[in-house]
Amino acid sequence: MKVLLVNGGPHKxxxxxxxxxxxxxxxxxxxxxxxxxxxxxGEIAGCIGCGACxxxxxxxxxxxxxxxxKKAAEADGYVxxxxxxxxxxxxxxxxxxxxxxxxxxxxxxxxxxxxxxxxRRGGAxxxxxxxxxxxxxxxxxxxxxxxxxxxxxxxxxxxAKDEEGMQTMRTLGNNMAWLLKCIQAGKNQxxxxxxxxxxxxTNFIR
Numbered sequence: 001m002k003v004l005l006v007n008g009g010p011h012k013x014x015x016x017x018x019x020x021x022x023x024x025x026x027x028x029x030x031x032x033x034x035x036x037x038x039x040x041x042g043e044i045a046g047c048i049g050c051g052a053c054x055x056x057x058x059x060x061x062x063x064x065x066x067x068x069x070k071k072a073a074e075a076d077g078y079v080x081x082x083x084x085x086x087x088x089x090x091x092x093x094x095x096x097x098x099x100x101x102x103x104x105x106x107x108x109x110x111x112x113x114x115x116x117x118x119x120r121r122g123g124a125x126x127x128x129x130x131x132x133x134x135x136x137x138x139x140x141x142x143x144x145x146x147x148x149x150x151x152x153x154x155x156x157x158x159x160a161k162d163e164e165g166m167q168t169m170r171t172l173g174n175n176m177a178w179l180l181k182c183i184q185a186g187k188n189q190x191x192x193x194x195x196x197x198x199x200x201x202t203n204f205i206r
Contacts, residue, residue, distance in 0.1 A: 001076040001180050002033040006068070008082040008093025011156075012038050015118040016081045018159040019151040022166050023079060023116065026173025032180060035071070039064060039092050046095040053103035065096060069104030076180055077143075078108060079172075080131055081116035087123030089130050097134050105138045110193040112179050114143040114172055117150040118159065124150040139196070143179055145172040 005024055009016035017036065024034040045061055052060045059065050072078065080097065082089040089097075101108075115131035117124045128148050135142050149172055151165030152158075159165065 001031075001184065002035065002074070003027055003077040003079060003176060003180075004068070004071055004075045005034060005036045005079040006081060006093065006096070007036055007038045008080065008090050008096065009118065010041055010083075010090070010092070012040075014083075014156050015151065015153055015159045016083050016116070018153075018156045019116050019118055019165065019169050020079060020081045022169035023114075023173040023176070026170045027177055030174065030177030030181075032077075032177050037064075037068060037071075039096055044092050044095045044099075047098040047102050049102075057103075059099050059103045061099075065099045065103065068096075068100055069107060072100070072104055073107040075111070076183075077111055077176055078113040079116055079176070080113070080134075081118065082127060082131060084117060084119035084123040084127045087126045089117075089127050093131075097131070101134050101138060109139045110141075112141045112143050112176060112183070114145075114176060115149055116169070116172070117148075119150065119152060120154045121152070124148065124152075139193075141179060143172060143176045145169075145175060 005020045007017050007020055020036055024036055027034050082093045113135045115128055117127045125148060128150060132142055145168045147168045149168060151162050153162055
C-alpha cells in the first residue's frame, strides 16, 4: 500500500514538509510506503473549466497536475499539506487541487485522504475546512487525528518543537495506516466500494 503526500508550501523542506514528514515516517513504521511530492515554486495555473479532461483523461496543461493524477491512480491514500496564507490554503495547492479533482477525482474516490495545515498563528481551522471539502465532494473517507491536523511555527525548527502538533501528525499516520488496512481486509472478504447511482445535478431554481 502507498500514500501520496503533497507539500503545497513554497519551501521544499519548510514547515509544511516537517509536518508531512512526521506523518510519513509513522506510515512507514506501519508498513505503508510513502512519497512526498513538492509542488515547487513554478506557476500552477487554475482550472478554467474547459472540460478537455473529460475527453482525454488529463488536463490540457502539461504540468505537475497530470503527473500527480497518474500516480494517484495507483495510490491507496493521500495527504494534502498547505501553509496558511491569509487564512486560506496556498494559491499553489488551491489551483493544483481544483484541477486534480476536476480531471482525476475518479482516480481517488473511495480512498482515504487527510488535510494537514501549517500556520504561524491563526487561520488554521478555515484552511483545514477548505481542504477537507475536496474529499467530501468526492466520496473519500476523511482521516482524522486527536486534534485538527495542524502544526504551528514560523520555521521548520519551530514546527519540530510543536510537541502537540507533531503528536497529532503521528496519530494521523497511525489512523491512516489503520484505515487502509481495514479497507484491505474488507476487500479480502469481498466487500467493495458501494455502487453509485447516476449523478443528479441541479441548481437552486429547479
